[in-house]
Amino acid sequence: MTEERTDYGFPARAWAGIARRRPPGLDRVAWRSPLRGPWLTSVLGAVLLASIPVVILTGLLSYVAYGEQARPSDVGWLHLPMFDWPTDPSWLFRLTQGLHVGLGLVLVPVVLAKLWSVIPRLFAWPPARSAAQALERLTLLMLVGGLLFEIVTGVLNIQYDYVFGFSFYTAHYYGAWVFIVGFVSHVALKLPTMVRSLRTRSLREELRTRRADTRPERVAPDDGAGLVAADPAAPTMSRRGLLALVGGGSLLTFALTAGQTVGGPTRRLALLLPRGLDSGDGPLDFPVNKTAEAAAIVTASTGATWRLSLEGDGPTVTLDREQLLAMTQHTAVLPIACVEGWSTTQTWTGVRLRDLAAQVGIGEPTGAFVKSLQEQGAFKAADLNAGQVSHADALLALQVNGVDLSLDHGFPARIIVPAMPGVLNTKWVASIRFEGS
Amino acid sequence: MSSPRSTRWSRAYGASGWHLALMLGSLVVVAYVVATVGLDALWDPDVWWQSIAVWFVGAVVLHDLVLFPLYALADRLLTRGRTxxxxxxxxxxxxxxxxxxxxxxxxxxxxxxxxxxxxxxxxxxxxxxxxxxxxxxxxxxxxxxxxxxxxxxxxxxxxxxx
Incomplete structure (x- = not known):
């Protein structure tokens, strides 16, 4: 480790000078694990390479799904190619967002194991021998910083712990871009190493090797890249044991999170998550997002004096709840899926949005702007696209599971549209402005 | 492509030309991201620890210099004396x-x-x-x-x- 090396980049004297100024404490850090090595790192890397693109893609799709409400809104060239979020299949957002949050959580043990496997590199001295290595370290900061930042903000957000103080949307969106850049450049640089390292050992053979027969990886001095311990301890665990431990961690995380979106009896398994809590067995006992009290909705404004105001091609039409109930009612079984990764499927009954559009002279609606009684908050109004307003199951729901909506679920009337992000299904609707002809 | 001149250049930089292109490309995109977020959003002068920039770097520091040493130490204690x-x-x-x-x-x-x-x-x-x-x-x-x-x-x- 201490022998003089000559492979410094330009200016060699400066890089050699850094190498000589080794912090004294570093010598006492002894890497002992006999399991660390390029093969193990590559196995974990391959798992992440296959799965992280799914998390990235579903995350970006979530931005698209928010449509006009996508935040942050003013993102320059980082604006995604927007398209009208579809309404079919109705479980589309439930799937994409469930995958984004669920897979993101399930990968946490793999990420931690991957970082453990390469951590000797962090404390290697010198940190760089050339400009190339120094730049690579910088992209690693994007990669690791971006990944940990996205995990931390995501984990806090789904549990309503806003200790970070800044806007989650802004942080998670821009953080994702930094991570994506780090991820792409890391894959571009390391993919050949990963493939080469995976070929050095047989996975099948490893899965048959017991602890007693576990030996450190044998690698050429340069190819080990400082991962293989110089003086390894005796193994306390086999490689298959370590892989089982990481896989088991992911499996446990899956078991503790999947229920919040799979629903049914599995919801109780999500026993440490907000949406795993049992809300009861009645027709209205399903998870609430934002209570009426929190939205400052008072009973007086939702009582007999409540009117729905419809705007379109002509004079404004106002309807009370009795008049709405007298219109043709339609029932649809639809999931409501939250950006936080949970969902719940219920049977909604109400008036089709396109029937309401017809009331104000719009036969072919191309969009709608829905406003809530809620006066404050980011989602007191929502823009719906052409598909969302004209779908046969797109409703102004008055009832759920055969009974009137409760105040917390949006009484007197709420929007429910297939595959639309949950929070855009405006509750306590006050007015709808239709566009089209 | 491996003329003596390009070889000499690669040795000075420490890697090939496309490595430099990739690194510079990454830096440019991240610089653009930072410029788009804006310093106001990245840094909160009133409550410094509630800044995006602090949390970004803090996440790495917390993992690498707190979480990892802690669990490594705990494991070292657990396996002490097993040589x-x-x-x-x-x-x-x-x-x-x-x-x-x-x-x-x-x-x-x-x-x-x-x-x-x-x-x-x-x-x-x-x-x-x-x-x-x-x-x-x-x-x-x-x-x-x-x-x-x-x-x-x-x-x-x-x-x-x-």
Missing amino acids: TAPDPARVPLVNHVRVPSLVAALTFLLFFPGILRRGGDTYVNATGLDQDPFLLRWLLLVLAAYFVSAAVYAVRWVRVRR
Whole structure:
């Protein structure tokens, strides 16, 4: 480790000078694990390479799904190619967002194991021998910083712990871009190493090797890249044991999170998550997002004096709840899926949005702007696209599971549209402005 | 392409030309991201620790210089004195402590906002529920993990003795 090396980049004297100024404490850090090595790192890397693109893609799709409400809104060239979020299949957002949050959580043990496997590199001295290595370290900061930042903000957000103080949307969106850049450049640089390292050992053979027969990886001095311990301890665990431990961690995380979106009896398994809590067995006992009290909705404004105001091609039409109930009612079984990764499927009954559009002279609606009684908050109004307003199951729901909506679920009337992000299904609707002809 | 001149250049830089292109490309995009977010959003002069920039770097520091040293130290203490291969006639206890401890650590890491009731009003406003059940549930889960691990150890111990 201490022998003089000559492979410094330009200016060699400066890089050699850094190498000589080794912090004294570093010598006492002894890497002992006999399991660390390029093969193990590559196995974990391959798992992440296959799965992280799914998390990235579903995350970006979530931005698209928010449509006009996508935040942050003013993102320059980082604006995604927007398209009208579809309404079919109705479980589309439930799937994409469930995958984004669920897979993101399930990968946490793999990420931690991957970082453990390469951590000797962090404390290697010198940190760089050339400009190339120094730049690579910088992209690693994007990669690791971006990944940990996205995990931390995501984990806090789904549990309503806003200790970070800044806007989650802004942080998670821009953080994702930094991570994506780090991820792409890391894959571009390391993919050949990963493939080469995976070929050095047989996975099948490893899965048959017991602890007693576990030996450190044998690698050429340069190819080990400082991962293989110089003086390894005796193994306390086999490689298959370590892989089982990481896989088991992911499996446990899956078991503790999947229920919040799979629903049914599995919801109780999500026993440490907000949406795993049992809300009861009645027709209205399903998870609430934002209570009426929190939205400052008072009973007086939702009582007999409540009117729905419809705007379109002509004079404004106002309807009370009795008049709405007298219109043709339609029932649809639809999931409501939250950006936080949970969902719940219920049977909604109400008036089709396109029937309401017809009331104000719009036969072919191309969009709608829905406003809530809620006066404050980011989602007191929502823009719906052409598909969302004209779908046969797109409703102004008055009832759920055969009974009137409760105040917390949006009484007197709420929007429910297939595959639309949950929070855009405006509750306590006050007015709808239709566009089209 | 490997003319003496390009070789000399590569040695000075430390890698090939496309490596430099990739690095510079990455830096340019990230610089653009930073410029688009704007310094105002990245840095909160009133509460410095609630800044995006602090959390970005802080996440790395917390993992690399706090979380990793802590769990590495805990594991070093657990495996202290084991320099030679363990006696095959004995059942090693170490992984029967490691596994349930990792169950406790992982679940705490992922779900501590609920366990420590950190949601406060935000949580009540969003869900209409409270966070009271989580601490007990987590403790029971951890207890169960240690119990199962101990039971498996006992079974292995008996089988080795026979």
